[in-house]
Amino acid sequence: MAGVNNGARRQRPNLLITGTPGTGKSTMASALAEASDLRYICIGDLVKEKNLHDGWDNEFNCHIINEDLVCDELEDVMQEGGNIVDYHGCEFFPERWFDRVVVLQTENSVLYDRLTRRGYSGTKLSNNLQCEMYQVLLEEANESYEEEIVTALQSNTIEDISNNVASLKDWISTWRP
Numbered sequence: 212m213a214g215v216n217n218g219a220r221r222q223r224p225n226l227l228i229t230g231t232p233g234t235g236k237s238t239m240a241s242a243l244a245e246a247s248d249l250r251y252i253c254i255g256d257l258v259k260e261k262n263l264h265d266g267w268d269n270e271f272n273c274h275i276i277n278e279d280l281v282c283d284e285l286e287d288v289m290q291e292g293g294n295i296v297d298y299h300g301c302e303f304f305p306e307r308w309f310d311r312v313v314v315l316q317t318e319n320s321v322l323y324d325r326l327t328r329r330g331y332s333g334t335k336l337s338n339n340l341q342c343e344m345y346q347v348l349l350e351e352a353n354e355s356y357e358e359e360i361v362t363a364l365q366s367n368t369i370e371d372i373s374n375n376v377a378s379l380k381d382w383i384s385t386w387r388p
């Protein structure tokens with residue numbers, strides 16, 4: 212049945228780690244995957260590897276993701292459970308996939324430094340900083356999932372990463388179908 216939570220069928224939880232680019236999704240999600248023995252799935256990498264896109268967007272300098280192809284590709288593995296998914300968006304995934312949705316947040320001055328180091332400038336830089344300032348991803352998560360499974364976590368320092376990994380690892384180990 213569409214929209215019904217299927218958590219009872221999986222033995223291990225699925226987590227979505229979302230947030231503006233540069234907030235530390237891939238750093239935190241891969242560290243958590245290692246610490247908890249869950250599978251790390253970076254949607255950006257998957258789209259490139261499996262060609263799950265409709266070409267290249269010259270304006271935003273990124274692939275035009277084909278959301279249907281991504282969902283088809285991941286359906287089996289998500290039903291199985293035990294996944295940590297990393298993507299800077301969340302509204303197109305089936306709601307039933309996730310037991311927890313984490314939105315990483317970073318102070319604007321810190322994010323500015325990270326994104327300029329990554330080579331972002333001009334519109335791409337200001338769009339991403341605005342996205343963070345207006346908490347676009349947190350709003351999207353709250354609109355797309357039950358509020359009780361959505362958590363915003365700070366990601367400004369290395370210490371934040373270890374704290375976030377430790378608390379999510381605890382949550383994973385006590386999760387029951």
Ligand SMILES: Nc1ncnc2c1ncn2[C@@H]1O[C@H](COP(=O)(O)OP(=O)(O)O)[C@@H](O)[C@H]1O
Pocket residue numbers: 230231232233234235236237238239325365366367368369370371372
């Ligand atoms: N909490 C943090 N404290 C300090 N540096 C961080 C933190 N999170 C990420 N970084 C650094 O910021 C950069 C962007 O992180 P990354 O994980 O690639 O972000 P995202 O996957 O959200 O785009 C990397 O150089 C990473 O080492």
